[in-house]
Amino acid sequence: MAGALLELIGIGKTYPGVTALDGVDLAVGAGEVLGLIGENGAGKSTLMKILGGVTEPSQGRIRIDGRDYASLTVGDAMAGGIAFVHQELNLFDNLDVAANVFIGREPLQGGWLKLIDRAALHTQVQPILDRLGVDFAADTAVAELSLAQMQLVEIAKALSLKARLVIMDEPTSSLTLSETDRLMRVIADLKSAGVSVIFISHRLNEVERCADRVVVLRDGRVVGELDRGHLKPDAMIRLMIGRDLKSLYLPPARPPGADVLELSDLRTATYPARAVSLSVRAGEILGLAGLVGSGRTELARVIFGIDPRRGGAIRLNGEAVALAAPRDAIDRGIYLVPEDRKRSGLLLDVSIAGNISLPDMLRHSTAGIVQPESETRNAERQRESLNIRTPSVASEVNALSGGNQQKVVLAKWLSMQPRLIIFDEPTRGVDVGAKNEIYGLMRQLADSGVAILMISSDMEEVIGVSDRIAVMHEGAIGGFLDRSRFSEHNVLQLAVGNRLN
Amino acid sequence: MFKKDLGLFLLILVVGTAVAIINPRFLSPINLSNTANLIGLFGLFSLAQAFVIITGGIELSVGSIIALLGVIFVDLIANVGLPWQAAVILVIVIGVIMGAVHGFLITFMRLQPFVVTLCGLLIYRGIARYYTEDATAGFAFGQSFPTLEWLTAGRTLGVPHSMIAFILTAIVLAILLHRSVFGRYLFAVGKNEEAARYSGIRTRRIIIAAYVICCGLTALAAIYIAMYTRSISPASHGNFYELYAIAAAVLGGCSLRGGEGSILGVVLGTILLQVLQNLVNLLGIPSSLNFAVMGGVILIGVLADQQLTRYRKSRLAGRPEHAAHAAPAEKAVAE
Numbered sequence: 001m002a003g004a005l006l007e008l009i010g011i012g013k014t015y016p017g018v019t020a021l022d023g024v025d026l027a028v029g030a031g032e033v034l035g036l037i038g039e040n041g042a043g044k045s046t047l048m049k050i051l052g053g054v055t056e057p058s059q060g061r062i063r064i065d066g067r068d069y070a071s072l073t074v075g076d077a078m079a080g081g082i083a084f085v086h087q088e089l090n091l092f093d094n095l096d097v098a099a100n101v102f103i104g105r106e107p108l109q110g111g112w113l114k115l116i117d118r119a120a121l122h123t124q125v126q127p128i129l130d131r132l133g134v135d136f137a138a139d140t141a142v143a144e145l146s147l148a149q150m151q152l153v154e155i156a157k158a159l160s161l162k163a164r165l166v167i168m169d170e171p172t173s174s175l176t177l178s179e180t181d182r183l184m185r186v187i188a189d190l191k192s193a194g195v196s197v198i199f200i201s202h203r204l205n206e207v208e209r210c211a212d213r214v215v216v217l218r219d220g221r222v223v224g225e226l227d228r229g230h231l232k233p234d235a236m237i238r239l240m241i242g243r244d245l246k247s248l249y250l251p252p253a254r255p256p257g258a259d260v261l262e263l264s265d266l267r268t269a270t271y272p273a274r275a276v277s278l279s280v281r282a283g284e285i286l287g288l289a290g291l292v293g294s295g296r297t298e299l300a301r302v303i304f305g306i307d308p309r310r311g312g313a314i315r316l317n318g319e320a321v322a323l324a325a326p327r328d329a330i331d332r333g334i335y336l337v338p339e340d341r342k343r344s345g346l347l348l349d350v351s352i353a354g355n356i357s358l359p360d361m362l363r364h365s366t367a368g369i370v371q372p373e374s375e376t377r378n379a380e381r382q383r384e385s386l387n388i389r390t391p392s393v394a395s396e397v398n399a400l401s402g403g404n405q406q407k408v409v410l411a412k413w414l415s416m417q418p419r420l421i422i423f424d425e426p427t428r429g430v431d432v433g434a435k436n437e438i439y440g441l442m443r444q445l446a447d448s449g450v451a452i453l454m455i456s457s458d459m460e461e462v463i464g465v466s467d468r469i470a471v472m473h474e475g476a477i478g479g480f481l482d483r484s485r486f487s488e489h490n491v492l493q494l495a496v497g498n499r500l501n
Numbered sequence: 502m503f504k505k506d507l508g509l510f511l512l513i514l515v516v517g518t519a520v521a522i523i524n525p526r527f528l529s530p531i532n533l534s535n536t537a538n539l540i541g542l543f544g545l546f547s548l549a550q551a552f553v554i555i556t557g558g559i560e561l562s563v564g565s566i567i568a569l570l571g572v573i574f575v576d577l578i579a580n581v582g583l584p585w586q587a588a589v590i591l592v593i594v595i596g597v598i599m600g601a602v603h604g605f606l607i608t609f610m611r612l613q614p615f616v617v618t619l620c621g622l623l624i625y626r627g628i629a630r631y632y633t634e635d636a637t638a639g640f641a642f643g644q645s646f647p648t649l650e651w652l653t654a655g656r657t658l659g660v661p662h663s664m665i666a667f668i669l670t671a672i673v674l675a676i677l678l679h680r681s682v683f684g685r686y687l688f689a690v691g692k693n694e695e696a697a698r699y700s701g702i703r704t705r706r707i708i709i710a711a712y713v714i715c716c717g718l719t720a721l722a723a724i725y726i727a728m729y730t731r732s733i734s735p736a737s738h739g740n741f742y743e744l745y746a747i748a749a750a751v752l753g754g755c756s757l758r759g760g761e762g763s764i765l766g767v768v769l770g771t772i773l774l775q776v777l778q779n780l781v782n783l784l785g786i787p788s789s790l791n792f793a794v795m796g797g798v799i800l801i802g803v804l805a806d807q808q809l810t811r812y813r814k815s816r817l818a819g820r821p822e823h824a825a826h827a828a829p830a831e832k833a834v835a836e
Contacts, residue, residue: 306698330701344699347692349760358689358700361682368681412700 004063005030005196006051006082006165011060013046013220020046021057021220028165033187033197035211035231037204039240039492040292040457043220044200048169052084053077083158085168089150093143098125100142101157128156132186148179155186159195166190167198172206173293184210202291204233204496216240233498241459241488248439248464253447256467257282259318260451261303261334261420266312268298271475275312278470278477280420280451285442287466288455289491295475296455297339300422303453304336305329316419330359333419337409337426339455345409346397353379353393356411382411387437403434410441420451427461439465459488473497505754505806509769512802516776524783534659536779541663542726543745544771548667548674549718550746551767552711555678555691557759558607558614560715562599562621563746567739569629570596570723572638575733578649579640585649589724596720597713599625604709622743629735639732653728663725667768670718675764687711691759748799749774754806773798 004027013021021043028034038044049055050062053072062069064080072080091100098121099106107120125138134152136145142153151171158166168187172180187197187210201207207214208231216224216239224239260282265275276299280286288296301307303314305323313320316332323329326336338344346355357364357375364374379393386407390400397408406426413421423442427435442465446452456462462469469481471494478494485500493500521527546563553560570592577588599621606617655662678684686707689697698704727733751757752773753766777798781791 304699325701325703326698327701327703336699338699343693344695347689347696349692350689354685358685358697358702361685365682368683369676370680370682370685 004028005065006080007063008047008051009061009063011047011050011057011062013043013050013055014058019220021050024060024217024220024222026215026222028196028198030164030196031191031194033191033199033210033212035207035214036198036200036217037202037207037214037236037240038217039459039488042217042240044217045169046220047217048084048167048200051077051082051167078161081162081164083161083163083166085151085154085158085166085171089147089154091142091150091153094141096139096141097129097136097145097153097156098122098138100153101125101128101160103157125156125160128159131159131189132156133189146179148175148182151175151183152186155190163195165196165198167200169200170202170293171199172201172203180206202496204236207231207236208233233496237489237492237496241492248436248460250440250443250465252283252285252443252467254283256284257449260316261453262315262318263299263303264313264315266299266302266314267310268295268302268475269307269310270298271295272310274475276472276475276477277312278480280453282449282451283446284467285446285452285454285465287462287469288453288472289457289459289462289469289495290472290478291495292457294472294495296472297424298475299472300336300424300453300455303329303420303422304334330416333417334422335413335416335418335420336422337406337413337424339424339428341405341409346405348398349396351394352383352388352390352397352400352408355397355408356382356393356415359412360416378415379411382415386411386414386441401431401434402429403431403438406430406434406438410438414445418445418450420453421445423452423454423456425456425458426454427456427458459491462491463488471495506763506765506769508806508809509753509766509773509802513769513773513776516773516780520776520780520783527779527783530659532779532783534656534661536775537664538661538729539778540772540775541661541665541667542722542729543742543749543775544667544768545663545670545722545725546719546742547746547749547771548671548764548767549715549722550743551750551753551755551762551764552674552678552687553614553715554747554750554755554757555687555759555762556708556711557691557694557757558708558711559618559747559757560603560712560719561615561618561743562603562625563719563743564739564741565622565625565629566596566599566716566719567723567726567742568733568735569625569632570720571727571730571733571738572629572633572735574724574727575638575640576632578646579638579644585646589649592724593717593720596723597717599720600713600716601709603716604712607712608705608708626735629738633733633735635736637732637734650728653725663729666721666725670721671764671768678764683707683710688760691761693760745774748795752799752802 006028008024008026011021011024024047036044046055050057051072053074053076056071062072069076092103102121102125107117107124108114109117122138129138132152132155134149136149142150145153155166171183175183187199190197199207199210211231212228214226214231214236215222216236218240226235258281259279262279264277267275290296298307302309305326305328314323315321316334321332342348353375356379361370364371364378376393382388383390383393388404388407388411390404397405400408426438430438442452442454454466463486467483469486469491471478471481471491473495474497478497479500481490490500517527526532546567550560550563573595574588574592577583577591578585603617603621606612607614652662678687686697686702689700689702690704690707694704726739730738749770750762750767753762753768753770755762755767774795777795778791781788781794786794
């Protein structure tokens with residue numbers, strides 16, 4: 001594109017075993033609002049990291065104002081006028097708005113004393129805030145601002161850096177409708193002042209509202225582009241999906257049994273106004289799909305007794321249960337394989353055997369004294385049946401690969417009597433071979449009568465492994481799909497809050 | 502863990518031998534017996550501290566608890582006239598309640614252990630001074646409690662009973678910490694509280710129990726120390742004892758981040774600290790330098806330990822890498 005502010009030419013990025021980006025060409029003109037969309041894992045974040053100078057591309061060039069770079073440093077990105085407004089805000093709660101806008105670049109006085117010139121700071125910040133039309137003062141502490149207001153502070157920071165390109169990553173994910181409207185106006189203002197915007201969002205109707213052009217990423221490639229005239233959510237979804245999904249499906253041995261878990265109008269603290277009703281049957285794998293942030297993990301935490309519920313009821317085999325702590329859930333046979341296994345699933349510097357027996361110490365002890373032989377026997381059994389590759393069950397979990405660590409988490413629960421197992425992103429960071437083993441284990445468990453709730457953001461996994469899919473959208477179930485209606489298109493439609501016809 | 506303890510043991514031997522060569526009085530029965538008595542007294546509350554440190558917490562009110570419970574105990578048996586058995590039970594119960602309150606504030610109110618126990622340090626010290634109106638608490642002339650004195654300050658074949666109490670306590674606690682389910686939970690909570698909770702451990706109860714054990718045991722130590730000093734001036738009694746306890750625990754291999762430590766280590770740490778104290782006295786080093794010597798040795802010990810651990814890790818670094826790579830290769834062959 002002639003006169004493009006920023007151009008990416010043939011950008012590729014490979015990690016060992018994974019191609020995150022492959023020959024991506026992308027250009028942004030001055031004063032253009034570019035929408036960037038794609039499923040979870042399509043390569044959006046990698047691309048943004050490359051633009052921010054955090055990650056180096058493996059191939060390709062980045063052209064800013066006609067000058068070519070093989071890779072950017074954080075300094076290059078800043079000097080080139082690229083600014084970010086991140087999903088998680090990078091602000092200092094304890095400082096006021098003005099100090100945050102000029103953090104690290106404060107006007108100084110007093111010579112070598114390097115005192116901050118507070119008066120100059122505030123006079124410099126005020127015009128920027130005026131330009132954005134904010135409703136808070138420059139000396140407000142950031143801790144007192146709403147999320148939307150904080151986002152405006154981030155944008156003010158970008159403007160104060162004389163940014164010519166502002167990249168917004170899911171900026172509306174935590175905003176209310178009126179706040180979103182205001183952000184849309186700010187984007188229009190930026191545009192009319194000649195500032196370009198890259199707007200990354202899952203919310204397709206917002207992309208439709210603000211973008212001049214939309215680029216669609218899938219599996220690390222640019223798979224399509226839509227101009228202003230053709231921006232329709234349907235058209236965007238059509239481009240986002242359509243990759244070949246490998247068939248992972250292992251059919252169940254018998255039709256599902258009675259409801260094991262039944263949620264009626266369950267509410268979580270994250271989405272107290274939205275209620276979830278669903279049921280998982282014995283012998284069934286229910287996939288729980290949805291966009292990142294749609295409240296799936298929060299739901300799992302409530303079912304496992306970590307967070308209190310904000311209303312509604314949980315029934316297990318028809319009986320209402322109150323779960324005040326994970327122990328209550330575990331004693332009833334409700335187990336969770338958490339999303340972040342290193343943080344919540346494992347004691348990394350403890351032996352495999354010690355990890356496996358932890359939830360079931362009563363069985364491995366006599367009169368309160370641990371019986372190490374019993375632990376080792378149990379761990380050996382699990383190593384055998386789950387094929388955990390380790391020289392010894394006495395070695396620390398640290399030394400295992402991701403897939404084998406995940407099997408250790410699983411082994412904790414399989415040595416007990418599961419009724420319902422919740423898998424939260426069961427194969428994240430797990431290599432392909434171990435992935436298939438884990439899918440096989442899930443099916444085996446289901447066939448033995450366990451109910452399985454699988455939270456997954458991996459479309460291939462959700463469609464390939466589940467017997468039925470529930471799609472979550474902003475804290476509630478957007479809809480259920482039976483196998484006959486499984487398709488990426490349908491899952492995405494429900495995930496972005498549309499109805500299926 | 503065992504390597505750490507062995508290193509500490511060797512250090513004690515080296516320091517002990519050096520002191521004995523320079524000043525043979527170090528090995529005199531009277532000096533050994535006195536040192537053993539001090540090891541017993543300081544060891545009781547150092548062991549207590551270790552339980553809290555393993556959960557990742559800290560207990561700063563140890564010295565003040567020793568002062569407050571000391572004056573209460575002496576007052577109960579010397580002035581109130583309570584039978585000493587009842588006084589012992591009462592004082593330990595008060596200690597247990599203090600621990601429960603600390604634990605409650607830390608877990609349910611989500612306050613930081615440092616803050617809670619720092620407030621404890623100030624509050625108990627203040628109450629102790631108010632209780633006696635800043636006067637020294639002690640026994641009347643001729644007042645004696647033969648059984649109690651024999652149990653606490655007595656000696657058998659030159660071995661002070663405080664030392665025996667310390668050894669018995671250490672054995673019980675070692676079983677509790679290293680062999681019992683509770684000990685397993687305690688380490689799990691200290692290593693990764695979230696993973697412990699996700700494994701069904703009631704982490705709050707475990708943490709509260711650690712503070713209860715710590716303060717209950719400190720109460721027992723308070724009785725022993727009170728019977729040893731026999732007079733307690735509440736403004737200075739037990740000052741800085743929490744720091745001795747933390748120092749012994751850290752020397753013994755406890756990490757202030759939690760999840761690490763052993764009873765044997767704390768026992769050795771306590772011994773080393775008292776040998777160092779003794780060294781300052783016997784070598785004619787000005788006793789004002791006492792703390793400086795202790796601080797210096799702890800710093801060097803912790804530094805050396807850290808460097809050794811890093812060295813061992815870097816030597817073993819190849820191993821887990823190999824294991825991780827070997828797994829997929831194995832798979833490929835199997836297919």
